[in-house]
Amino acid sequence: MKQSARRHLPSSPFNRPAQEAPPVECFDVGDRVSHDQFGLGRILAVEGDNDAVLIDFSGRQGRILSPYSNLTKL
Numbered sequence: 001m002k003q004s005a006r007r008h009l010p011s012s013p014f015n016r017p018a019q020e021a022p023p024v025e026c027f028d029v030g031d032r033v034s035h036d037q038f039g040l041g042r043i044l045a046v047e048g049d050n051d052a053v054l055i056d057f058s059g060r061q062g063r064i065l066s067p068y069s070n071l072t073k074l
Contacts (some may be wrong), residue, residue, distance in 0.1 A: 024067050026050050036070040038062055 008058055012072060028035070031043045041057040053063045 010069070021067075024050065025071070025073060027053050027068075027071075027073065032074040034072045034074055035062075040074075 004043070005031050027043050027046055027050065029043055029046060033041050033043060034059070035041060035074040038055075038057045038060070041062070044056050044061065045054040047053070050066060052063055053071075055062050055064060055071075056068070
């Protein structure tokens with residue numbers, strides 16, 4: 001049995017280039033933020049070149065690593 005070569009159509013979803021990742025958000029000390037799980041908070045410290053942030057969530061501190069998918073600057 002002979003197989004024919006597959007034809008790739010220009011409109012095929014498999015020919016589309018991969019979408020770029022959204023830019024990583026930059027935070028500063030004192031910024032107000034919202035987290036999907038922990039709620040509202042304030043940035044206490046930024047580690048490295050925005051590699052991680054230390055956040056105070058109403059008396060409970062949390063360290064969030066980049067990329068900040070669940071964290072939004074207010």
